Amino acid sequence: MRQASTQQQLTADSAAKTSQQIAAELFPIEANTECKPSTGLISTDRGRTIDFHNHLPTEEALWNLLDSVPDPEVPAVSVVDLGIVRSIEYTQSEAGQDDTGQEAPGYWQISITPTYSGCPATELIENEIRGALQRSGVKNYAIQQQLSPSWTTDWITDKGREQLRKFGIAPPAGDSRKPGIAADIECPRCGSNHHKKISEFGSTACKALYQCEDCQEPFDYFKCI
Amino acid sequence: MTINMDTQSNSQSEALYDYLLRLGDSPLILGQRLCEWCGHAPALEEEIAIMNIGLDLIGQCRNWLELAAKTADNGQDADKLAFTRDAHQYRNLLIVEQPNGNFADTMARQYFYDAWHLFTLEALCNSNNRDIAEIAAKAVKEVRYHLRRSREWIIRLGDGTELSQQRMQQAIDDIWMYTGEMFEMDDIEKTLVQEGCAADQQQIKQRWLDEVAETLATATINHPDPDAYMQQGGKQGVHTEGLGFILAEMQFLQRAYPNATW
Ligand SMILES: [Zn+2]
Numbered sequence: 001m002r003q004a005s006t007q008q009q010l011t012a013d014s015a016a017k018t019s020q021q022i023a024a025e026l027f028p029i030e031a032n033t034e035c036k037p038s039t040g041l042i043s044t045d046r047g048r049t050i051d052f053h054n055h056l057p058t059e060e061a062l063w064n065l066l067d068s069v070p071d072p073e074v075p076a077v078s079v080v081d082l083g084i085v086r087s088i089e090y091t092q093s094e095a096g097q098d099d100t101g102q103e104a105p106g107y108w109q110i111s112i113t114p115t116y117s118g119c120p121a122t123e124l125i126e127n128e129i130r131g132a133l134q135r136s137g138v139k140n141y142a143i144q145q146q147l148s149p150s151w152t153t154d155w156i157t158d159k160g161r162e163q164l165r166k167f168g169i170a171p172p173a174g175d176s177r178k179p180g181i182a183a184d185i186e187c188p189r190c191g192s193n194h195h196k197k198i199s200e201f202g203s204t205a206c207k208a209l210y211q212c213e214d215c216q217e218p219f220d221y222f223k224c225i
Numbered sequence: 226m227t228i229n230m231d232t233q234s235n236s237q238s239e240a241l242y243d244y245l246l247r248l249g250d251s252p253l254i255l256g257q258r259l260c261e262w263c264g265h266a267p268a269l270e271e272e273i274a275i276m277n278i279g280l281d282l283i284g285q286c287r288n289w290l291e292l293a294a295k296t297a298d299n300g301q302d303a304d305k306l307a308f309t310r311d312a313h314q315y316r317n318l319l320i321v322e323q324p325n326g327n328f329a330d331t332m333a334r335q336y337f338y339d340a341w342h343l344f345t346l347e348a349l350c351n352s353n354n355r356d357i358a359e360i361a362a363k364a365v366k367e368v369r370y371h372l373r374r375s376r377e378w379i380i381r382l383g384d385g386t387e388l389s390q391q392r393m394q395q396a397i398d399d400i401w402m403y404t405g406e407m408f409e410m411d412d413i414e415k416t417l418v419q420e421g422c423a424a425d426q427q428q429i430k431q432r433w434l435d436e437v438a439e440t441l442a443t444a445t446i447n448h449p450d451p452d453a454y455m456q457q458g459g460k461q462g463v464h465t466e467g468l469g470f471i472l473a474e475m476q477f478l479q480r481a482y483p484n485a486t487w
Binding site for chain 1: 270271273274277278280281282283284285287288359360362363364366367369370373374377
């Protein structure tokens with residue numbers, strides 16, 4: 001057996017191994033990393049620790065809660081950091097009802113705005129926000145879509161821009177009044193500004209597709225609008 | 226007196242309703258046409274771009290048709306307007322229902338429409354109808370990118386290889402007779418322009434001609450005869466045969482299973 005050819009050994013080995021073992025050899029994972037979900041990986045787990053059952057949240061606490069709701073298409077960034085959530089206000093209501101049909105002296109009025117007219121995630125985002133509010137025990141709220149003033153990339157926060165970069169998307173250069181020129185756009189991987197535009201539209205309407213000429217990686221650029 | 230005033234305000238809101246259908250139907254039909262490229266575009270990047278532009282247009286259409294439904298207040302909504310009207314009730318421009326043809330045909334159609342669309346939306350941002358101005362202000366940012374892209378393609382294909390130049394010239398010549406209609410204003414538009422809520426196509430026409438002349442010159446494409454015969458009728462519901470086929474496909478589900486939801 002010991003003289004068996006390498007080829008045979010490999011075959012014999014393979015037969016004895018489970019597919020998981022083979023996969024582990026092909027794609028080695030660092031030692032001691034158990035397969036436990038990192039926080040924030042599963043969107044419904046985000047914001048779990050914020051609990052408003054039986055008490056009225058503050059406005060700031062609600063902003064923090066919604067900051068845990070990821071944008072469905074760019075999950076690295078929250079709907080707050082993308083500028084989709086426009087306002088959160090507590091409104092005293094005469095009628096004493098919110099949009100969940102519950103009796104209340106007042107309710108939280110949350111205004112959100114679509115990024116693009118045709119953004120297919122608009123309804124989904126509304127549902128994600130509703131879900132986050134419900135899971136945290138916020139009872140009285142109403143979500144309204146507002147079209148004006150129309151969404152602009154200027155509303156993406158600095159934190160959001162940094163998260164976009166880490167996610168591999170070049171954040172918008174310049175602002176909506178004076179969009180940056182090509183030289184202002186930096187490859188999110190190597191920081192180079194030598195690149196070429198592949199297409200005016202990337203994986204979604206809000207992005208253009210570029211390729212870095214230094215590291216050669218293609219990347220999405222979040223267009224200024 | 227009361228009856229006269231009512232009749233007048235009725236005809237005003239009917240005119241507005243008709244105008245909103247014009248604004249909404251063109252992006253809807255063009256968006257639908259563009260979707261036919263799904264799985265057939267010359268390159269993956271172009272396919273993605275075409276689908277994104279189609280999506281922008283359908284989103285804009287939804288905003289216009291929702292406003293139309295609100296204006297008419299007759300129990301309609303954007304979906305009902307899109308899926309249950311017949312061809313003669315559609316108010317889109319003839320240019321958007323023309324077949325995709327080859328990639329040059331699609332880009333020629335897109336470029337002429339994008340330029341008109343951008344200038345019209347810019348004018349509508351100043352509409353005294355707040356809802357119209359808000360929808361336009363949102364759409365205008367999106368359409369600026371549509372025009373940038375279609376203009377680049379006219380130039381790249383026109384000032385390209387011998388074959389691409391020939392194809393682009395043919396495409397421009399073929400679609401040209403559907404461009405005149407964009408600037409034809411009937412009584413409905415004239416009345417609404419006077420009221421300050423619609424876009425004055427007389428002013429837009431010159432901007433459009435300047436834009437097109439510059440791009441075609443850069444693209445080494447011969448400018449078609451500006452005084453050529455122009456097809457019209459789309460805004461009044463008289464369409465070419467293309468629209469019937471588009472609607473047959475687009476409306477199939479709601480026609481076969483009325484009020485189906487999922
Ligand atoms: Zn790079």
